[in-house]
Amino acid sequence: MKKEMKAVALASMLALGLFAGTAVAQPGATQQMGDMTEGRMMGGGMMGGQSTWGMGCNGMMGGAMMSQMSPGQQQEFMNQTIDLRKKMMEKRFSYMEAMRNPETTPQDLAKIEKEMLQLRTKMMDKMNTLQGK
Numbered sequence: 001m002k003k004e005m006k007a008v009a010l011a012s013m014l015a016l017g018l019f020a021g022t023a024v025a026q027p028g029a030t031q032q033m034g035d036m037t038e039g040r041m042m043g044g045g046m047m048g049g050q051s052t053w054g055m056g057c058n059g060m061m062g063g064a065m066m067s068q069m070s071p072g073q074q075q076e077f078m079n080q081t082i083d084l085r086k087k088m089m090e091k092r093f094s095y096m097e098a099m100r101n102p103e104t105t106p107q108d109l110a111k112i113e114k115e116m117l118q119l120r121t122k123m124m125d126k127m128n129t130l131q132g133k
Contacts, residue, residue, distance in 0.1 A: 065127060066127075068131060069127070069130060069131055073130045073131065076130055077126060077127055077130050080126050080130075081123050081126055084119055084122055084123050084126075085123070087119055088116065088119045088120070088123075091112060091115055091116045091119065092116070094112055095109070095112045095113070095116065098112060
């Protein structure tokens with residue numbers, strides 16, 4: 001039982017880190033986070049506008065790697081990763097739903113985390129390929 005609690009706590013910390021990093025990496029996210037804690041959504045909201053959380057590459061990769069690419073390379077990356085980014089958002093949603101479900105086991109969470117890591121690896125490979133051009 002204690003081992004399960006540790007696994008759940010670790011998975012929770014990883015998820016929190018994933019989503020906190022996503023929010024902070026986005027332009028205008030600090031303002032959005034403040035607005036959301038006051039019970040309202042500003043600055044484009046979660047799905048509309050430019051300042052969405054985790055919808056772009058900055059949310060998944062961090063802005064540092066994208067800033068090493070030319071604007072043309074960045075656009076090409078975004079074009080080539082549309083499906084991967086959609087799948088990542090679906091996995092993030094699935095993960096949050098699994099976290100909130102008391103029937104979810106640590107193994108279930110680990111499976112989703114592994115799938116998210118595989119998607120991230122594929123996106124990183126595409127980024128590295130484009131940076132090499």
